Structure formats: structure tokens, C-alpha cells
Amino acid sequence: MGARSILVAMLGVAVAGGSAFGAREYLDRSRAVAATDPEAALVSVIVAGRDIPFGQAIQPQMLQVMSWPRTALPPGAITELDTLVPAPGMPPRRATREMAQGELILASKVSAFGEKVTIVQSLGENSRAMAIKVDAETAVGGFVTPGDSVDIVLTQGGGETLRAITILQNIRVIGVDQDANRNNDQPGVAKTVTVEVTPEQSQTLALAQKAGTLSLSLRSLENAADAPLDSIRLTDILREKSPVAEPTQSKPTIRVRRANTVETVEVE
Template sequence: MNISSLLSMISGLALAGGSAYVAKDYMDGQHAARITAGPELVEVVVASQDIAFGAAITAQSLTTIAWPAEARPGGTFTAYDTLLPETGKPPRRARRAIAQGELIRASRISKFGEKVTIVQTLRPDHRAMAIKVSAETAVGGFVTPGDRVDILLTQGRGNDLKTVTILQNSRVVGVDQDANEESETPGVARTVTVEVTPEQGQRLALAQRAGTLSLTLRTLDAPAEEVPLESIGLGDVLRNLPPADAAVPVRKTVLIRRGTEVTETEIR
């Protein structure tokens, strides 16, 4: 092999090695760029402050944050123009209380100019029904919208007095004129509005005319299913109490002193 052929072979190997190195460096750079760039982001609209139930959606109550495009939930918004009204037009309103930083969803806001009432908070085939209450029958005024309660009916007089639980796990949708579930201030109400089915509404209407209704607050983790409860009468309560004339006998004793010794003897 002559010297020119050897030089040509060495040049070819060097060129091939350099090309491979450049290609590898380029591919490594592209991979690093993809890792640095991360997922594609999109701007989504969120609440910049707490928005109460029924409050108007305004520019001051909105802001945007970056959100992964592939993980964007349905019913969210990427611009203000579909949320804010034209000049002089009625606004959209919150159908539910919206917390600061929460995504604005179509299901939680009204259409432009749509009236917002507790109707929007009801489940399908349910009704809202108000019952009269007082501080004594409404847990001292600690019932607020969003709470779950049992409803008890007390009727009769004297020994015929009875109490029965007529509804369990009913959702409170309003207290007087307040339907805001974010309300935390208790107060003495005159009416409490609960969510009922048509059949439950009939039972509740009859119960209001038959006697006194009382509410009992349920815990947040109480089971949703109803537990069958029998009515209880005054006799059932008194049966577990000692008779009024079953007085505890008085123990009578005398002290007998003999010098420095004192003894106690019971008199029978």
C-alpha cells in the first residue's frame, strides 16, 4: 500500500468518526432540550379571590395560571372574553361558591344574565322545602347551608307524647335567606330549607302540621344510608328511670361513747 492510499484511509476514518461524534452531540442536545422544556403549558382562568354564591364574575375576580395542556380539565376557560360580558350587558354569576385559586368551570357559573338561586344547587328530581324552626329546634342556630341533618317529629300530649325520625341525612340548602355554603357564622333562624325528593316533601308537609319538628346535626363522615329507627314514646323514656317513690332509704345510726372509745351502731 502506497503512502497516498494510507493517508486517504486515515482521512476517511477521521471524517467518519467526527461525523458520528457530531451526530451524537446533536442528539444529546435535542434530548436535553426536550427534558428542559417539559410538557406543553396553556393559560387557564382561575379565581383571584373568593367568589360567593350568586356573586357576579368580574375581571377583578379572575386571573390566569399555567397548566399542562394535556391535563387541562374539561369545562375550563383559557381566556376572559367568554367569561366577561360586553359593556352594559348582565354578567355571569357563581352557581356555587368558588375559592381563591380554584379553576373556573362552566358548571359552576351561570349564563350571561341568568338568575342564580338555590335551584341550581339541587340534584336532579329533588325539591327545596322550608320548615319552621327556632333556636331550640335548630341546634341552637348552629345549622348552616351545606350541613346534613336528621329531622324529628314530636307529637302528642302527656303519656301519649312520641318522637320519630322522619328524614335522615337531608342536605340543608338555605338558612332563612342565606344559601352560601361558605357561611360559617351561626345565627338563630326562623326557617331552614332542605333538599328532599317529592315523596319526602309530602311526608315533611304532613309532619309540620302534626307536631313540632327538630333538627339534629350529623357528622361530616356519617354514612349516607338510612338506619331504620322506631318511634319512641314518653313511656319508653320513663321506663328506664327509677320510680319517683323509690326513695333511697335513710340509714339511721347512733354514736356510743365509752370513755375515749366511740362506736357507731345502726338502728333498725
């Protein structure tokens, strides 16, 4: 039984190694064909052969080689397979951004060989990551996922002084609890939500968390231009009647003919 297990393990390693070797050979041949394209204006580039999630190790079987117009080649585009795929026994490079199938592999979207990939790589320039304490009620019932955009509402006070105000708008969610995978669309009750903010917005959030309760308002994919919102107090919504507009009562009318002219007149 032990010998059989060892044999199965060795066979698995051999199959995996053969797959990686075959993928590398295929990419090398594809690159050679692209490089000899009769149109000198084309250059061979490496693209994602399938969707590559954030943090995924880059493997040869995930990649494809295709021809690309030299004049339209963006800065940082990877054209050499050896700069992306590790040599045998070496640690891999990892995706620091989510990449879709067919997308150009850019140097800014992959880590160095063996480099640790964290949520820091998903932040924009001069941005900060900050966590907000939430629960099922304040996090849209758990339907907020990484990649969503939200407004952040502060509720503070008590009794008739209770008020709410939207303190930040169109804020990107980059993590829910310990999960930063944008492909994860499964709802769940989180304890913290991590958002991407500017340094000034991080100060606003720090004060707001001490001042009251923060709630998230999930935005649609088509975000309209934002406008400042006034705070609303409890007394503003405690009305004698509901805010539904009452239908207007139209006055009765009669038609009056004067010579060849017909006129509609309201009856008082």
C-alpha cells in the first residue's frame, strides 16, 4: 500500500511537471511565430489566457502570446516570457491586480519573484486602507463585497436630537473581514469592512467611528454625480401625516360659446 501511494504521488508530480513544460513550450513557439510576423509594426506580448484573481501565482498555463501593434504598446507591457514565469525551483510572481482573460500583462500588475502580495498592492496612489466596524444591519445585510462602492452614513445622538448625515460618498470597498477577493459575491455577515480613502477621509472616518454608528449605503453600478447632502434629524421625519403628496382637487368647468369662440371657464 505504501509503495502504491508513493507511485501515485510520483505520477502526479510527473503530470504536473509535464503540463507546465508543455505550456512553456507552447508559449515559446507562439512567441516565435508572433516575432516573425510579416508586419514589422507588430510585437509579441503576453496576455492572460484566463481570468487571474488577485494574489494568484502566475503559471505558464494561464498565459497566451499574441501580436500587438507596436505603436499601441502601453508602458510596462511584458513581452518576454522568462521575465514573468519562474525558473524551476524558483518562487512565482503573483497578480497584484485582478486580470481578465485577454488582458495585457503589465509589470505594474504582478509582484516580483517570491514577493508577498497583500491588500496594499490594490490601493491607488496616495490612498489609505481603513477598517470600519459593521454588522448585518449597518453593512446592507451582508451584501457588500470587495469592489463595491458605498456611501457612509453617520448616525449620532439620542431621542429628539438623533440625526444622520452622509459623511463620505462613492467609497470603494477593498476588503470584507479578511477577504479581498473581488470574485467572491457570496453574502455574509461581516464584522469589519475595509475601504479605500484619502488621508483626509481617513481622519473623518476615525472621528466618525467615535462619534456614533456608521452605516453603509450600497451604490448602483452607474453612479451619478454626487451632491452635498444635508443632515436629517428625527424631528424632520416625525410628521403628523405621511410625506405622500395629496392629490390636487380640480375645480369644475363649463364651456361657454361666444359667437364663433368656445372658452372653458372654471366654476368658483
